[in-house]
Amino acid sequence: MTKSILLTGTLFLYAFCVCGQSALTDSTHRVGEVIILGADMTQKDVVPAQVLTGEELRSLNSLSVADALRYFSGVQLKDYGGVGGLKTVNIRSMGTNHMGVYYNGIELGNAQNGQVDLGKYSLENISSIRLYNGQKSDIFQSAREFGSAGSIYLETRRPAFDDGRDTHLRATLKGGSFDLVNPSLYIEHKISSSISMSADAEWVNSSGKYKFRYRRVTPSGQLAYDTTAVRQNGDIDAMRLEAGLYGLSRGAKWNVQVYHYSSERGVPGAIVNNVWRRGERLWDRNSFVQTQWQKAVSSLLSLKINGKYAYDYTRYVNNDDKLIHVDNIYKQKEIYLSAAALLNITDWLKMSAAYDIQHNRLSEYMCVHRTTHWLSAAASLDLPAHLRIQLSCLGTIVDEEKRSRDQAPLKSKFTTGAFASWQAARPFSLRAFAKRSYRMPTFNDLYYTDMGNAYLKPETATQYDGGLTLHIDSRHGFLEAFHLSADAYLNNVTDKIIAYPKGQQFRWTMLNLGRVRITGIDAQMAFLFRLPAGISLTTKVQYTYQDAIDITDKADNYYRDQIPYIPWNSGSAIVMAAWQGWRLNYSFIYTGERYNQQENIRYNYTQPWYTSDLSLQKDIALHRCRLRFSVEINNLFSQDYDVVLNYPMPKRNYRAGIVVEL
Numbered sequence: 001m002t003k004s005i006l007l008t009g010t011l012f013l014y015a016f017c018v019c020g021q022s023a024l025t026d027s028t029h030r031v032g033e034v035i036i037l038g039a040d041m042t043q044k045d046v047v048p049a050q051v052l053t054g055e056e057l058r059s060l061n062s063l064s065v066a067d068a069l070r071y072f073s074g075v076q077l078k079d080y081g082g083v084g085g086l087k088t089v090n091i092r093s094m095g096t097n098h099m100g101v102y103y104n105g106i107e108l109g110n111a112q113n114g115q116v117d118l119g120k121y122s123l124e125n126i127s128s129i130r131l132y133n134g135q136k137s138d139i140f141q142s143a144r145e146f147g148s149a150g151s152i153y154l155e156t157r158r159p160a161f162d163d164g165r166d167t168h169l170r171a172t173l174k175g176g177s178f179d180l181v182n183p184s185l186y187i188e189h190k191i192s193s194s195i196s197m198s199a200d201a202e203w204v205n206s207s208g209k210y211k212f213r214y215r216r217v218t219p220s221g222q223l224a225y226d227t228t229a230v231r232q233n234g235d236i237d238a239m240r241l242e243a244g245l246y247g248l249s250r251g252a253k254w255n256v257q258v259y260h261y262s263s264e265r266g267v268p269g270a271i272v273n274n275v276w277r278r279g280e281r282l283w284d285r286n287s288f289v290q291t292q293w294q295k296a297v298s299s300l301l302s303l304k305i306n307g308k309y310a311y312d313y314t315r316y317v318n319n320d321d322k323l324i325h326v327d328n329i330y331k332q333k334e335i336y337l338s339a340a341a342l343l344n345i346t347d348w349l350k351m352s353a354a355y356d357i358q359h360n361r362l363s364e365y366m367c368v369h370r371t372t373h374w375l376s377a378a379a380s381l382d383l384p385a386h387l388r389i390q391l392s393c394l395g396t397i398v399d400e401e402k403r404s405r406d407q408a409p410l411k412s413k414f415t416t417g418a419f420a421s422w423q424a425a426r427p428f429s430l431r432a433f434a435k436r437s438y439r440m441p442t443f444n445d446l447y448y449t450d451m452g453n454a455y456l457k458p459e460t461a462t463q464y465d466g467g468l469t470l471h472i473d474s475r476h477g478f479l480e481a482f483h484l485s486a487d488a489y490l491n492n493v494t495d496k497i498i499a500y501p502k503g504q505q506f507r508w509t510m511l512n513l514g515r516v517r518i519t520g521i522d523a524q525m526a527f528l529f530r531l532p533a534g535i536s537l538t539t540k541v542q543y544t545y546q547d548a549i550d551i552t553d554k555a556d557n558y559y560r561d562q563i564p565y566i567p568w569n570s571g572s573a574i575v576m577a578a579w580q581g582w583r584l585n586y587s588f589i590y591t592g593e594r595y596n597q598q599e600n601i602r603y604n605y606t607q608p609w610y611t612s613d614l615s616l617q618k619d620i621a622l623h624r625c626r627l628r629f630s631v632e633i634n635n636l637f638s639q640d641y642d643v644v645l646n647y648p649m650p651k652r653n654y655r656a657g658i659v660v661e662l
Helices: 002-019 054-059 065-069 143-147 443-447
Strands: 049-053 075-079 087-091 099-103 126-133 150-156 167-176 180-190 195-206 211-217 223-230 236-249 252-267 280-296 301-318 326-344 349-363 368-383 387-402 411-425 428-439 459-473 479-501 508-531 535-550 569-579 582-591 609-621 626-634 642-644 653-661
Touching (some): 143 368, 143 387
Antiparallel strands (some): 075 087, 167 180, 167 653, 301 326, 535 569
């Protein structure tokens, strides 16, 4: 730890020395201001994305990708608290396993439990985050991208040299509450006119100790517990290393990326009946190398090839003296290859085809092999009267092998999707889609000790969506731009995979039992104002209504009850003001009432929560560099709340940072 702090200090000392060596010129490299109001709607987008990019992304009080995703409508975040707490998201109440997360165009996988911990992915090197419902509108994509009910695309910063120099460097140092120390370093270099490289390193260290209030009231209204305590065993020590090589060769665009993340963290556990559990530890090592190649062979044909090898190591230890001692190690390997072709048949008709294959192996006490094949075909039509249509179909075959007598049968599935948009008038457009998707049972669902069921069927989701967009650019008056987007949707989930008790305590089995119907509305509205004295003001408001009910069996006590942790009402608001290098940002997040168990009774009721965050930033231009200073106040009004029951979140906390760009 001491060496890391000394290294960080040396880098900043070097950066400041360089800043004072020569005068600033107009060619100094800087990241331009980009603000996206609401959805990204281009001529090729049939269903637009929700987007965070540019200054809007850098201005949020967020350390990780999961923090930033809270500002998208239709997203539910499960946050177990603190810097190192597990953070997962799902879209429109369909569950985390139905969502694909893509890192520079290739999916992040986890065949063991199907969940991607987005808290591991820092915003330091992320240039844009895009959220699609249904699927990405571009049909020139890998086959597996057609399989998700919703997708999140994370794009990292790519080398850019428009200032005459061939090397750029950015150093960042953040610190704050919970003993947080978070330095990072990014460098990019132009090797030749057609090849460039980048390297990125980041360290996060925190004790994770924060004050919280634990208060519980009995169903009769009597006070059971009311305690203020300090969260223990929430520490984290994590390192992220990335490197990329980017090039152009004979008309082909290619890149190779290497990623490594390692961490040790405490798992503070749930607080139940005023009892603290803090005997759990978790070690992670996640590494992958991936490559992409794309070329327009002719005006008619374009090709794209993706490849990836990933290795994940997880060690989980439970030393709690009141529980059974656990020391498990999981090792997972993944090999993935994809080939896609795009045919530009006419100006109004394009067709694509893709084939993907992926092999997963989970070893140690389980040795499971899963080979998955995806084969897709899609068409895009640009018809008269500004009507655009996309059709897609996907076939999937899953073959598994396990060293036991329980062998999973061969699974296959065929799904389709249809998407349409119509530019009714210049600022106004309509859209709709229908899609069928599914998620395969995870290794844990199938084989976990005393729980697995090797004969589980895939969980299937059918989505229907209709929406409208209104976007106005104005060059007169103080209102420069206005954006309004709204969608109404219906999702039906069948063969929902649930855990069901089978007689003895702590012994459960996995069954295909549930059916869930989800109806909802997503809405976003944004304004961009240009005020006197050079002040720019951006506001964004997002709202989600969801009615997600269990319709499995009329005999159930919870029939037609709201499913756990899904609020009926939720939303967010962002206000950003900029003036002469100063930026003041305010963000607000609200999650309404919900229930933490299947039965919607008073005992399971979970109160609404809301938070307000405030940050101030200042950009300063020196001789050869730019500096950015920032201070943040999170949970401004020190609200006591749980995102997940019995996992209390931090009260008011602070961060400060400095960025040096050369």
